[in-house]
Amino acid sequence: MSQTISVISGDGIGPEIMQEAIRVLDALDCGLHYEFVEAGLNALEKHGDLLPGPTLDSIRKNRIALKGPLTTPVGKGFRSINVTLREIFDLYANVRPVLSVPGTRARYENVDIITVRENTEGAYLAADSRISDDGETAESKMVITRNGSERVTRYAFELARSADRSKVTLVHKANILKTVSGMFLDVARDVASEYPDITCEEMIVDATCMKLVMDPQQFDVIVTTNLFGDIISDLCAGLVGGLGMAPGANIGKDAAVFEAVHGSAPDIAGRNIANPCALMLASAQMLSHLGMQDRAQRLHLAITSAISSADRTTPDLGGSGTTGTFTDAIIERID
Numbered sequence: 001m002s003q004t005i006s007v008i009s010g011d012g013i014g015p016e017i018m019q020e021a022i023r024v025l026d027a028l029d030c031g032l033h034y035e036f037v038e039a040g041l042n043a044l045e046k047h048g049d050l051l052p053g054p055t056l057d058s059i060r061k062n063r064i065a066l067k068g069p070l071t072t073p074v075g076k077g078f079r080s081i082n083v084t085l086r087e088i089f090d091l092y093a094n095v096r097p098v099l100s101v102p103g104t105r106a107r108y109e110n111v112d113i114i115t116v117r118e119n120t121e122g123a124y125l126a127a128d129s130r131i132s133d134d135g136e137t138a139e140s141k142m143v144i145t146r147n148g149s150e151r152v153t154r155y156a157f158e159l160a161r162s163a164d165r166s167k168v169t170l171v172h173k174a175n176i177l178k179t180v181s182g183m184f185l186d187v188a189r190d191v192a193s194e195y196p197d198i199t200c201e202e203m204i205v206d207a208t209c210m211k212l213v214m215d216p217q218q219f220d221v222i223v224t225t226n227l228f229g230d231i232i233s234d235l236c237a238g239l240v241g242g243l244g245m246a247p248g249a250n251i252g253k254d255a256a257v258f259e260a261v262h263g264s265a266p267d268i269a270g271r272n273i274a275n276p277c278a279l280m281l282a283s284a285q286m287l288s289h290l291g292m293q294d295r296a297q298r299l300h301l302a303i304t305s306a307i308s309s310a311d312r313t314t315p316d317l318g319g320s321g322t323t324g325t326f327t328d329a330i331i332e333r334i335d
């Protein structure tokens with residue numbers, strides 16, 4: 001198969017980990033062609049634009065992008081690039097799997113949770129934000145729609161079915177946010193009723209956080225609204241050894257963007273010690289999305305084997321390897 005993907009190397013550690021992710025994709029002989037485009041601080045400095053038109057055109061054309069972390073400059077006038085990308089391409093489902101791997105600093109064994117986060121609406125968007133003239137009151141609007149709730153919940157149940165998962169947990173705060181979270185829950189219940197083969201449970205978001213910390217193995221697939229999903233998925237990343245192990249896919253009808261959950265890590269940029277696994281695991285998600293499940297599985301196995309053997313791993317995993325030598329160890333395990 002021949003598929004061109006848009007590649008955004010990103011800022012900070014982005015170029016270091018992207019170079020290694022592409023090395024493993026090439027080692028897997030995926031038949032991918034890469035169209036390198038720019039976004040983030042890098043693009044702002046070169047083109048005066050955080051998200052230049054040619055980058056958007058490339059994603060529109062190829063429909064698949066692999067993206068390194070992007071730095072959104074601090075200060076007024078800069079909107080989050082990730083939020084903008086999700087909006088432009090209507091990337092409504094943010095799929096964030098976490099899996100505990102022996103050899104990481106994971107707090108638990110046998111954690112295997114997929115959080116599906118609504119990605120295009122809700123409190124996270126901070127719609128119509130304003131501060132009152134006297135500076136005493138800040139406000140922003142939270143909008144939930146039937147359509148947004150329906151399509152993300154359906155995505156979660158379809159994912160559960162296709163991945164042979166047995167349970168989906170609907171996470172909400174409908175006891176207090178009766179209209180907005182209430183609408184999400186009502187719609188999600190309706191969708192759940194169409195999937196009698198999958199167990200559906202409902203859980204309030206605060207209780208979910210406690211149960212995730214105390215007994216994470218009880219969770220399988222979680223589906224929730226934007227802000228809750230943002231927080232819960234980072235909590236889940238913490239359960240399996242940190243952000244260096246957490247990938248994410250942003251899925252829409254016409255495009256999909258795959259990325260590491262972590263940011264550009266300016267504190268370690270340029271030192272060749274960043275853990276490349278999150279972006280490699282996002283690459284595995286991309287391969288599955290493209291129908292290359294076998295290669296995705298082989299990449300997974302190579303990563304888990306290198307970590308379990310503590311072979312040339314990066315310092316965040318307790319090793320003394322570099323981004324490059326750790327990737328060598330992974331590539332040597334790709335059969």
Ligand SMILES: NC(=O)c1ccc[n+]([C@@H]2O[C@H](COP(=O)([O-])OP(=O)(O)OC[C@H]3O[C@@H](n4cnc5c(N)ncnc54)[C@H](O)[C@@H]3O)[C@@H](O)[C@H]2O)c1
Nearest residue numbers: 069070071072243244261262263264265267268274275316
């Ligand atoms: N998806 C994205 O593009 C994305 C996500 C989050 C933050 N950001 C941006 O990234 C910048 C830095 O944000 P931050 O410092 O809050 O979060 P961060 O995720 O970049 O870093 C948090 C901590 O985790 C460490 N870390 C992150 N990734 C790592 C890796 N692969 N290997 C080893 N250690 C790793 C960092 O060194 C740092 O100590 C900000 O400009 C923020 O806006 C981008």
